[in-house]
Amino acid sequence: MVYETGNRTVDDAVERVLAGEVLDRRDGLALIAQPVEALAPAADHVRSEFGDDTVDACSIVNAKAGNCAEDCGFCAQSVHFDTGIDTYGLLDPEEILDAARRAERDGAQRFGIVVAEKGVSKERRPDEWDDVIRAIRLVRDETAVEVDASLGILTEEEAGILADEGINHYNHNIETSPRYFPEIVDTHSFEDRVATLEVAKDAGMDLCAGVILGMGESPTDRVDAAIALQDVGVSSLPVNVLNPVEGTAMGGMDSADISTEAILKTVAVYRLLHPHARVRLTGGREVNLAMDEQHLPFEAGADGILTGDYLTTGGQSAGDDIEIIERAGLEPNRDVNDFDPDAVKAASDDDATPEAPPETAAGTATSTASQPDDD
Template identity: 40%
Template structure:
């Protein structure tokens, strides 16, 4: 896609507003997303200009380990790990320390700067939590990686312990718009998720907080989702796109339109100029060769090497993609 110099007037107005330190309104964002007279290339260029103004020319590369998988008590409709669904997903208790250390070493080998320990469940168990704290310290000392966690809901005491152990960032997604959340999750509330994000930010841990596109939400709910994130003010926004899993309630959701996803990322960038957008689960399956356009539209990082229950692409290809766009890894 060639770089455009003249944009649709509404897009130009939005870019000028954001670059001057002001915020676009809900209605402006919704118009940008839905008005057929506004081209997606214009929005991609708008996202590129805003991203260049607020972010360095480098990609934040992260790898994860599904340290504890399956048999989850939550009923998230998109997730194959839920015990409420009939999906055929792996299930195992917390991996051994050496297995997690091996995963961290592999993460470093494939070029990741961050390594995230992910555990299923509502919150970390009393048995697992001390081991995780010890692993955080060990991974930092032995690999030099920044260590993140995604362990579910936290208490203030747990957040303080993670901070003391050296956790730099904690992932806890709000998943979708507040109005759509009850259609996706019933075993906890949207407010429950926001509460945990507030707790970790209060402990001085950066918030990695995003969600999943193409769950069945309306365009208006996508903008509602973006504005909910703006209120939370996370440091990192992981952008997942539904990759439907057999045996889950969302298994028959049609595949996302890749250009629609790129357009959405561009509009999200105008709403949220400061957080690092990280392409995450479903990016290969839904965006394919348009991943580079999603990067131009606003992404400044990616999860590489695989996800919780699905495989990822080639990390070397990811690094080449970022390099081709002028971003160091």
């Protein structure tokens, strides 16, 4: 059966993707210029043909917060900016395990251990490295979630150890296109980030790498970022939308420099350029999309979500996220952690009060770290 929207550019792209062809930069630029009314259902069709009509949920813990020497203009954890966030050293492995158990309770399929620094170094900080490895083992052995990590730049030796310890996905976002990257970061290069992804992939880990939309980039930059991720080869593509944090280089913006329509078009194009990846809606969605809009990306090709709090900003409850997924006509993935969605929704309703929102995996791992934020 031929899929038809009546838009020749979109219909041709869908036909080629379903036939196994990989779309290129020229295709991406042509597609992102098309109306969302044609792009969104076409991308949703491709998702349905290649996927399983589930949305995969991950959750993270901010395992080491603040004092990062890098100058990423969007990041509240950079030492270059005065943002007033709580800072702390690496959490005790048992605290990281507690956060993973909360993620498991909330229906996450995977759990990411994230640190704010250029790289966890086995050579320069061996005690910290040992604690990271112990935390990975605890989460791996005592929960049903898959263990992911975002530990910055890796050596080949470090990547090999992480792969041997069972790290499923290694996260290292490219943030934006190669052209626009120098506009947001000075202290390292786009090529540095790609090199780490290649080291992780060569060690045998799957890759989770994506972007932040709304930092002033153009639609062409959004396409070029997706093409760069094709070149690397990712199985999870997180799509963040900037949540400007006061004190950062981008903190003077009232909101992300992108419309709801442009977010949906970008998600749809990413699905068509990455038909087999989990296109994952992540940080900033709550502040850039109204509650009655948050299901729309999942009708435009998205099939993954980051649930719970982010690195330095709060998220929303796992129950709310499940309702968003169901509103889009999909269901939560339960391949790894076979939880009861109705129980998660009920627990979220029971726990939530204006004074005390329900605990989520990140931001509540320790009393020292009151409410970590986004990336």
